[in-house]
Amino acid sequence: MVTFPGSLDDGDAMRAIRLAGAEAVPLWHAEAKLHQVDAVVLPGGFSYGDYLRCGAIARFAPVMGLIVSAARDGMPVLGICNGFQILCEAHLLPGALVRNEHLHFRNRDQLLRVDSPDTAWTNAYTDGQEILLPVKNGEGRYVADPRTLDELSASGRIVARYLRGNPNGSLRDIAAIRNEAGTVVGIMPHPEHAVEELTGPSTDGLGFFTSLLKYLTGVPS
Amino acid sequence: MARVVVDVMLKPEILDPAGQAVVNALPRLGVSDVASVRIGKRIEIEFAGDSEPDVERAKEIADKLLANPVIEDFTVRVEE
Numbered sequence: 001m002v003t004f005p006g007s008l009d010d011g012d013a014m015r016a017i018r019l020a021g022a023e024a025v026p027l028w029h030a031e032a033k034l035h036q037v038d039a040v041v042l043p044g045g046f047s048y049g050d051y052l053r054c055g056a057i058a059r060f061a062p063v064m065g066l067i068v069s070a071a072r073d074g075m076p077v078l079g080i081c082n083g084f085q086i087l088c089e090a091h092l093l094p095g096a097l098v099r100n101e102h103l104h105f106r107n108r109d110q111l112l113r114v115d116s117p118d119t120a121w122t123n124a125y126t127d128g129q130e131i132l133l134p135v136k137n138g139e140g141r142y143v144a145d146p147r148t149l150d151e152l153s154a155s156g157r158i159v160a161r162y163l164r165g166n167p168n169g170s171l172r173d174i175a176a177i178r179n180e181a182g183t184v185v186g187i188m189p190h191p192e193h194a195v196e197e198l199t200g201p202s203t204d205g206l207g208f209f210t211s212l213l214k215y216l217t218g219v220p221s
Numbered sequence: 222m223a224r225v226v227v228d229v230m231l232k233p234e235i236l237d238p239a240g241q242a243v244v245n246a247l248p249r250l251g252v253s254d255v256a257s258v259r260i261g262k263r264i265e266i267e268f269a270g271d272s273e274p275d276v277e278r279a280k281e282i283a284d285k286l287l288a289n290p291v292i293e294d295f296t297v298r299v300e301e
Binding site: 052053056057060088089094095096098099100101102103143144145169 | 231234235236238239242286287289291292
């Protein structure tokens with residue numbers, strides 16, 4: 001779990017990782033080593049104040065260079081919200097996330113449909129499963145050129161789509177996408193806020209973290 | 222001292238809702254003949270020392286950090 005200056009959701013994500021049964025290892029943005037972690041979560045928030053563009057400066061954090069090369073070698077990486085923006089800025093995922101179409105910050109519980117249950121982070125779900133996660137963003141509108149969108153769609157790389165209302169104007173209702181290998185996933189809504197009944201609208205988000213354990217331990221889902 | 226000015230604009234095909242909000246506000250000023258407003262960023266770079274401004278390096282900075290080529294175009298020029 002990487003903490004940048006301005007990260008907000010690292011605490012919740014650490015807790016979600018522990019609830020799933022994994023060991024959560026904090027990584028500071030200025031670190032020059034990954035401490036032998038098996039996977040990385042980039043949390044939500046406003047890294048480096050989101051100055052210039054969301055995720056633009058975080059991409060150049062010392063720890064990010066290591067994460068980008070490890071991700072290219074197959075290490076699973078999940079980017080949530082600001083983490084998704086960072087993955088796009090780092091070119092680990094295509095496209096970009098821009099200002100919400102209606103300019104409002106959107107904070108609500110959002111229904112999603114999982115359309116790619118074959119990634120390191122979503123193998124606990126079934127194809128087409130509907131899940132409820134909190135969404136909270138001001139710049140969460142996914143954009144890419146039509147060719148990239150067609151390619152994502154044709155290759156099954158759209159991991160989740162918004163259902164019953166698109167909260168930010170994302171093209172083709174995209175809420176989450178993946179790389180070709182299915183190891184790197186970026187998602188705008190927050191699975192780490194939906195892991196306990198006491199505090200979340202559901203426990204649907206826990207599957208992202210249990211999926212990773214299944215992926216890493218090789219237990220068939 | 223000469224400085225390098227980088228102008229960053231959203232690509233024409235990318236929606237600019239902030240610009241649209243400005244268009245929608247203009248009638249309150251009595252301005253009703255504006256069809257479109259698009260908002261960008263102007264970034265001024267000054268290199269240390271007395272040497273000539275390095276436009277090539279400014280372009281590299283713009284391409285890698287100041288603009289995101291997926292959604293933005295940029296221009297680089299020297300301003301005396």
